[in-house]
Amino acid sequence: MTDSGQMRRSRWRRIVVKLSGEALMGELSHGLDAPTVTRIAADLTNAAALGVEVAVVVGGGNFFRGIAGADKGIERARADSIGMLATVMNALALEYAIEKQGQTARTLSAVPMPSLCEAYSRQAALHHLGKGRIAVLAGGTGNPFFTTDTGAALRGAELSCDLIMKATQVDGVYSADPKLDPTATRYEKLTHDEAIAKNLAVMDTAAFALARENRIPIIVFSIRQPGAISAALEGKGKATFVSP
Ligand SMILES: Nc1ncnc2c1ncn2[C@@H]1O[C@H](COP(=O)(O)OP(=O)(O)OP(=O)(O)O)[C@@H](O)[C@H]1O
Numbered sequence: 704m705t706d707s708g709q710m711r712r713s714r715w716r717r718i719v720v721k722l723s724g725e726a727l728m729g730e731l732s733h734g735l736d737a738p739t740v741t742r743i744a745a746d747l748t749n750a751a752a753l754g755v756e757v758a759v760v761v762g763g764g765n766f767f768r769g770i771a772g773a774d775k776g777i778e779r780a781r782a783d784s785i786g787m788l789a790t791v792m793n794a795l796a797l798e799y800a801i802e803k804q805g806q807t808a809r810t811l812s813a814v815p816m817p818s819l820c821e822a823y824s825r826q827a828a829l830h831h832l833g834k835g836r837i838a839v840l841a842g843g844t845g846n847p848f849f850t851t852d853t854g855a856a857l858r859g860a861e862l863s864c865d866l867i868m869k870a871t872q873v874d875g876v877y878s879a880d881p882k883l884d885p886t887a888t889r890y891e892k893l894t895h896d897e898a899i900a901k902n903l904a905v906m907d908t909a910a911f912a913l914a915r916e917n918r919i920p921i922i923v924f925s926i927r928q929p930g931a932i933s934a935a936l937e938g939k940g941k942a943t944f945v946s947p
């Protein structure tokens with residue numbers, strides 16, 4: 704039984720989902736595709752209905768990435784601030800879409816924006832999770848020079864999550880970026896050490912290292928199909944499982 708009185712029907716107690724910003728743009732070239740946001744919100748709601756506590760760290764790549772801004776001449780720390788703001792936009796859209804599914808959600812931002820949402824704190828996040836609310840975590844780590852992948856690993860560790868779910872555009876970890884190398888092959892299983900040693904860039908090294916240090920497994924899977932999160936939680940469908 705969970706704190707919110709639900710029967711748990713999953714082996715996982717508390718998860719953090721890393722949702723790439725690009726996942727929210729569907730087939731658009733940037734920004735938010737409303738039907739896609741609704742589909743992912745439904746998917747997260749279904750995962751919560753399994754009795755799992757769900758935190759979501761939202762990326763910002765559908766709007767802005769700091770590195771791209773720095774390449775165009777914006778100082779890196781400032782460009783990263785713009786990137787963190789992008790994740791807040793995505794979080795607010797996702798929170799609204801989740802609530803429209805009838806599931807309560809709270810956005811907590813690592814970059815305090817009191818007129819828009821709550822500031823992130825570990826206590827507040829644990830409180831909402833315990834009430835059965837989906838915690839939508841914006842602003843990554845709240846610091847420049849990091850990514851939301853690292854934010855997801857950090858939140859996973861501090862919120863004692865037993866699984867990190869990397870919901871992305873590809874259906875697992877490959878020997879090379881499958882978008883660039885059609886001969887790349889997919890791993891079914893991998894250790895954190897192997898992912899780091901082979902420099903498999905589906906997540907950044909800092910994120911893999913934090914997850915390794917805290918012995919948190921990672922499932923990497925594609926978010927393109929409806930029901931992808933619940934399926935991955937139940938060990939169905941294509942994915943790569945990264946474990947110590
Ligand atoms: N070895 C690899 N295996 C799988 N994917 C890889 C690998 N190396 C690089 N990638 C690329 O990493 C991407 C995963 O990152 P993702 O799209 O989730 O971006 P992100 O930076 O985490 O999020 P956002 O879209 O918000 O910037 C995949 O789409 C894939 O193209």
Ligand SMILES: O=c1ccn([C@@H]2O[C@H](COP(=O)(O)O)[C@@H](O)[C@H]2O)c(=O)[nH]1
Nearest residue numbers: 762763768769783786787843844850851
């Ligand atoms: O802790 C963080 C997380 C993110 N950023 C900036 O936001 C953008 C978007 O995040 P993605 O992980 O790329 O989706 C990122 O490129 C950084 O510029 C940050 O500064 N700190």
